[in-house]
Amino acid sequence: MRLTEQQVRSLYGQDVQDRSGAKIGSVGQVWADPSGEATWVSVKTGVMGHHESMAPLDAARMQQDGRLQVQYDKATVRSAPSVETGTNQPLSTEQLAQLYRHYQIGEQAGPPPKQKQQAGGPEMVRSEERLRVGTESEPAGAARLSKRVVTENVQTSVPVEHDEVTVVHEPILDADRANVRAGIGEExxxxxxxxxxPVVAKEQVPVERVRLNKDEIVEEQPVNAQVRRELVDADVPERARRNR
Structure with missing residues (x-):
């Protein structure tokens, strides 16, 4: 990837993504070949230590927001040969050979690349803190189902039958007296x-299923934090100051 001087300057501290868009780390340093073309960058991966993984700039591209995307996956870059943080030494022939083998690219002839030095007078790097907000999962209690027994009164009605006695007096007609035996006595x-x-019986029957369902709800929650940044003041004599 051919970068302009301005683009090279903007690389320092920018996020580095792998070919799928996953973040690998941020740019630490830049190396250029003898012609001045930027060819390698070191990537601060956040792993504890004082080393930065090396990544080639060939086929890499800069996103519109300034992030650098390399055409390798995260694991390949993080396991690449590394350099010490803050080094200003050019890459040695042995280092280059290790990098070419790791990334499976052909070795290039010529002097090894040197760390990219920015032209101009004395300079200092201005740093600032940037807020990187993420999330972490933590226990938020437990939901339980418990079953208990309660007793309640149920009132209803049921039809019942019973016999009732009615005393019927029926006179004997003259025509029937011959067929009825008469007699006086106790009987x-x-x-x-x-x-x-009413008879009450009880039976146990299933009536419903009760279950717990869990839904993940996404909501916006404000985050407030303080970040620090550096300001650079230039003390230049009035006669030597150029007005822009």
Whole structure:
């Protein structure tokens, strides 16, 4: 990737993405070939230590927001040969050979690349803190289903039957007297009577299923934090100051 001087300057500290768009880290340093073309960058991956993984700039491209996307996956870049953080030494022939083998690219002839030095007078790097907000999962309690037994009164009605006795007096007609035996004396007859009464029985039946369902709800939550940034003041004599 052919970069202009301005683009090279803007690379420092920018996020580096792999070919799928996943973040690998941020640009630490830039190396250029003898012609001045930027060819390698070191990537701060956030892993504890004082080393930065190397990544080639061939086939890499800069996004509109300034991020650098390399055409390798995250694992390949993070496992690449590394350099010490803050080094200003050019890449040695042995380092280049290791990098070419790791990224499976052909070795290039010529002097090894040197760390990109920015032209001009004395300079300093101005740094600032940037807020990187993420999320982490933590326990938020537990939802439980528990079953208990309660007793309640149920009132209803049921039809019941019973026998009732009615005394009927029926005169004997003259025509029937010849067929009825008359007699005076004590006599007793019985009739069996029946009556129904309510009977209660209980049975256990399933009536419904109760379950817990969990839905993930996404909502915006404000985050407030303080970040620091550096300001650079230039103390230039009035006679040597150029007005722009």
């Amino acid at each position: 007793q007859r019985e009739m069996e009577l029946r009556a129904e009464r």
